[in-house]
Amino acid sequence: MTLHPNPLFSIQDLTLHFPLTRGLADLVLRQPAREVRALNGINLEISQGETLGIVGESGCGKSTLARCLVRLLDPTSGTIRFQDQNIANFKGTERQTYNRQVQMIFQDPYSSLNPRMTVGQILDEALRVHEMRPETERPARIAELLDLVRLPRNAAEKLPHEFSGGQRQRIGIARALAVEPICLVADELVSALDVSVQAQVVNLLLELQEELGLTVLFVAHDLRLVRHVSHQVAVIYLGSIVEIGPSETLFRAPTHPYSQALLSAAPSLNPEERHDKPAISGELPSPLNVPAGCPFHVRCPLATARCTSEKPLLKPLPGGGQAACHHAETSVGERKQ
Amino acid sequence: MTALTLSRLPAPVLQALARPAFLIGGGIILMSTLFALFPAAFAPYDPLAFNYAAIQQPPSLAHPFGTDNFGRDILSRVIWAYRIDMMIALFATIFALLIGVTAGSLVGYHGGWADTIFGRCVDAVITFPFLVLVIAVVAMLGPGLINMFVAITLVNWVYYARLMRAEVMTQTAHDYVSAGRVMGYSSGRIIFRHILPNAITPVLTFWMTDMALAILLGSSLGYLGLGAQPPLAEWGVLIAEGRNFIFTAWWMSLCPGIAIVLTGLGFSLLGDAVADMLRPKG
Numbered sequence: 001m002t003l004h005p006n007p008l009f010s011i012q013d014l015t016l017h018f019p020l021t022r023g024l025a026d027l028v029l030r031q032p033a034r035e036v037r038a039l040n041g042i043n044l045e046i047s048q049g050e051t052l053g054i055v056g057e058s059g060c061g062k063s064t065l066a067r068c069l070v071r072l073l074d075p076t077s078g079t080i081r082f083q084d085q086n087i088a089n090f091k092g093t094e095r096q097t098y099n100r101q102v103q104m105i106f107q108d109p110y111s112s113l114n115p116r117m118t119v120g121q122i123l124d125e126a127l128r129v130h131e132m133r134p135e136t137e138r139p140a141r142i143a144e145l146l147d148l149v150r151l152p153r154n155a156a157e158k159l160p161h162e163f164s165g166g167q168r169q170r171i172g173i174a175r176a177l178a179v180e181p182i183c184l185v186a187d188e189l190v191s192a193l194d195v196s197v198q199a200q201v202v203n204l205l206l207e208l209q210e211e212l213g214l215t216v217l218f219v220a221h222d223l224r225l226v227r228h229v230s231h232q233v234a235v236i237y238l239g240s241i242v243e244i245g246p247s248e249t250l251f252r253a254p255t256h257p258y259s260q261a262l263l264s265a266a267p268s269l270n271p272e273e274r275h276d277k278p279a280i281s282g283e284l285p286s287p288l289n290v291p292a293g294c295p296f297h298v299r300c301p302l303a304t305a306r307c308t309s310e311k312p313l314l315k316p317l318p319g320g321g322q323a324a325c326h327h328a329e330t331s332v333g334e335r336k337q
Numbered sequence: 338m339t340a341l342t343l344s345r346l347p348a349p350v351l352q353a354l355a356r357p358a359f360l361i362g363g364g365i366i367l368m369s370t371l372f373a374l375f376p377a378a379f380a381p382y383d384p385l386a387f388n389y390a391a392i393q394q395p396p397s398l399a400h401p402f403g404t405d406n407f408g409r410d411i412l413s414r415v416i417w418a419y420r421i422d423m424m425i426a427l428f429a430t431i432f433a434l435l436i437g438v439t440a441g442s443l444v445g446y447h448g449g450w451a452d453t454i455f456g457r458c459v460d461a462v463i464t465f466p467f468l469v470l471v472i473a474v475v476a477m478l479g480p481g482l483i484n485m486f487v488a489i490t491l492v493n494w495v496y497y498a499r500l501m502r503a504e505v506m507t508q509t510a511h512d513y514v515s516a517g518r519v520m521g522y523s524s525g526r527i528i529f530r531h532i533l534p535n536a537i538t539p540v541l542t543f544w545m546t547d548m549a550l551a552i553l554l555g556s557s558l559g560y561l562g563l564g565a566q567p568p569l570a571e572w573g574v575l576i577a578e579g580r581n582f583i584f585t586a587w588w589m590s591l592c593p594g595i596a597i598v599l600t601g602l603g604f605s606l607l608g609d610a611v612a613d614m615l616r617p618k619g
Contacts, residue, residue: 070519099521112512116534125530126520175516 007045008183008215009069014042014078016064016239020288037290038064039075040239043314046232048182051209051216053230053247055223055262057284061239062219063107066187069217070104071095100130103176107188109168113160119146119171120156126178141178149174149204166197170204177208183215191220202229223266227251235259238287238295241314245321255323258296294326302327350614358613362606369600372419382410384417384570393586403588405578411588414570415596421482421571422600425555425564426548429489434544436490437497438537444498445505445536446528455498462495471554475563485564489554493547500543504536538615545608549601556597572597 016039022031038061046052054062067073069080071087080087082098090098106112113122123142127133133141143153149170160168169189176184186205190198202225209216220226226233227247234244235258243256254260282299285291291298297307306326314322372379388408396403402411444455462470474488508514509532517527552572558564559573567574572593579589 067515072515072518096521099519104516104519106512106516108512112516114513114531114535117531125522129520129522129526172516175520179520 006047008048008083009044009046010081010084011042011044012079012081014039014044014065014068014075014080016061016068016073016075034288036287038239038287039068040290040295041078042236042239042241044234044241044244046183046215046217048215049213050231051218051229053226053233054217054219054236055221055226055233056236057262058221059284059287060236061287062221062236063187064239065236066104066185066217066219069185070099070102072104096130100179101181102183102185103179103181104185104187105169105172105176105189108192109165109172110192112172113168113175115160118157118159119151119163119174122171122175123156123178126175130179132179145174145178148177148208164197165193166201169193169201173201173205173208177212181214183217184209185217185219187219189218189220190225191222198225205229223251223263235262238285238290240295240311241324242296243321243323243325244314245317245319245323249319250321253319255317255319255321255328256296256325257300257302257327259323261299294324354610354614356610356613358606359610362603362608362610365599365603366607369419369423369603372416373423374420376417376420380410380413380416382413384409384414385568393582393589395586396588402592403586405589406582406586411575411592414575415572415593418570418572418575418593418596419600421565421569422552422555422597425482425485425571426552426600426604428486429551429555430493430544430547432486432490433493433547434497434540436494437499438501438533438540440494441498441501442505442528442533442536445502446509446524446532448506452502455502459495459499462492467492468554468557471558472561472563475558480563480566482565485555485558489551493551496547497540497543500540501536504539505532508532508536538612541615542608542612545604545611549604552597552600552604 015037017035017037019033019035022033025031040061042061042065044052054065056062064073068075071090074088082102087098117125120142123145124138127138127141128135142156146153146155151167151170151174155163155167155171160171163171184205189205190201193201205216206229208214216229218226218229230247232244233247233250234241235250235254235256236242237258243250243254243259245255250259251263254263285295285298291308292311293309294300294303294307294312297303300307302325304326310326312324312326314324315328316322317328376384386409388404388410391400391404391408393406394400394404394408400410400412402415404410405414440455444452465473470492471485471488474491475485478484478487505528514527514532517531522531555564556571556573556576559571560577561573562577565571565574567578575593576590579586579591579593582589
């Protein structure tokens with residue numbers, strides 16, 4: 001199933017279930033242990049220098065996947081291989097080196113910076129702990145990093161509360177870049193920002209990616225943003241990838257019924273693309289109770305008996321992507337009618 | 338402090354410094370500290386010298402707080418008692434603070450089974466009324482100042498640890514802690530360099546109030562004969578000495594009582610001001 005010759009990341013069957021604490025009543029009544037099934041068998045490859053967009057509804061496991069990649073969460077089963085090494089085996093300095101190479105930018109710019117450290121201290125600490133620069137060269141490097149994210153140099157002496165949300169997000173980017181990573185995981189990078197500021201931050205990220213040759217995992221729920229940013233896009237539904245493919249192909253001609261519904265739910269500025277048909281019916285099932293078979297069958301207009309029992313696997317599509325649907329061909333056909 | 342160093346302080350700290358709570362509280366505590374360090378310079382008489390010519394004299398110019406049943410000058414005894422009572426305020430709380438902050442930070446950050454065991458210990462300690470438990474421990478160890486410090490620390494650290502644990506847990510939910518982990522920082526660095534400065538403020542405020550409580554507790558134990566021992570001048574001991582003469586020589590108990598109230602007020606006001614100063618912005 002290898003699409004790329006030398007993927008930077010290769011994720012196999014990644015599963016993460018959070019067990020719920022069982023109360024005394026559950027134990028007495030012999031209720032089975034319940035768990036939140038956040039990720040249910042993710043298979044994914046990310047190649048060097050590419051931007052992979054991850055989209056899906058709230059609660060589908062996007063952020064959980066991002067946090068697994070930087071080892072903030074440990075998966076229940078499955079492996080993440082980074083440059084052909086299983087990241088779960090990294091300990092001590094190896095783990096530190098891994099985290100130096102794979103950095104994360106957080107969603108909330110107000111809680112992701114220590115309120116009691118100046119921007120200079122935040123950057124200096126990163127440079128010092130990872131011994132990126134000798135002590136005498138650190139102030140120059142801090143100035144360089146601030147230039148890189150377009151912040152004035154006197155920002156180093158200020159505390160985070162003196163900055164706006166967009167500026168704080170750029171400080172977060174500078175902190176991640178301080179350790180010269182090769183991969184950035186951006187979890188909802190701009191969802192907490194004003195639209196006018198979103199573009200600035202996203203374009204900065206794109207420029208930096210090109211300049212530094214970064215691999216970017218862009219987790220977002222804003223579809224237009226993901227289309228603008230990504231080379232590849234993966235659509236996640238209830239902790240499984242339902243469709244993955246080159247960004248343009250996927251957005252122009254989505255194959256999986258869920259991708260179709262998700263994309264048609266996005267508002268469009270083009271009047272000809274407007275429609276009154278409800279994009280999708282029903283509610284997202286609880287991850288406590290993931291349906292058997294295809295996770296989407298409860299809401300899918302094409303569902304048949306087979307969908308309720310057998311979970312579809314990702315299958316290559318003629319357009320270059322992959323989709324996990326028993327009716328992939330039918331669904332494309334119906335779309336063309 | 339010179340004008341130069343003052344002007345370097347950030348504006349919110351300067352504002353807090355100019356508040357009446359800080360000026361009054363800080364003034365009282367500064368005065369108390371001076372009394373405690375140099376009692377001989379302030380006390381007009383020897384606190385232990387008997388004077389049978391001046392027994393139970395009411396307040397006068399020669400003896401502003403009057404004298405006790407052995408003719409000892411109450412003002413001098415109250416001033417010398419600052420030394421003991423400020424010591425109680427510090428030593429009955431500082432070890433509880435250090436142990437509580439360390440333990441609370443570690444269990445708050447790591448959670449898991451250590452947190453469960455910690456929780457049960459805390460439950461066991463707070464089941465008992467505070468004073469009853471302290472008296473029980475002192476009774477086991479024997480009366481005296483050092484044993485009283487040990488007893489108070491053994492019981493009191495739990496309150497600091499509980500407060501610290503809750504604060505650390507709140508801070509750990511913030512993304513800057515996750516960012517530290519993703520940066521590959523050690524948990525020691527994350528706990529003590531990142532979380533602690535953000536979590537310590539309520540504990541420091543509590544500490545200030547607790548010093549006032551420790552003085553009250555120390556005086557109570559001194560009154561009960563379990564803390565400082567007579568003829569040592571300690572406010573609780575002084576009040577206990579005056580209790581038989583409360584109708585004939587009311588000044589014997591009242592004057593040390595006022596000293597307790599005043600010092601307690603000083604610590605409380607200072608605690609308020611410190612809380613204002615340390616609160617992060619934004």
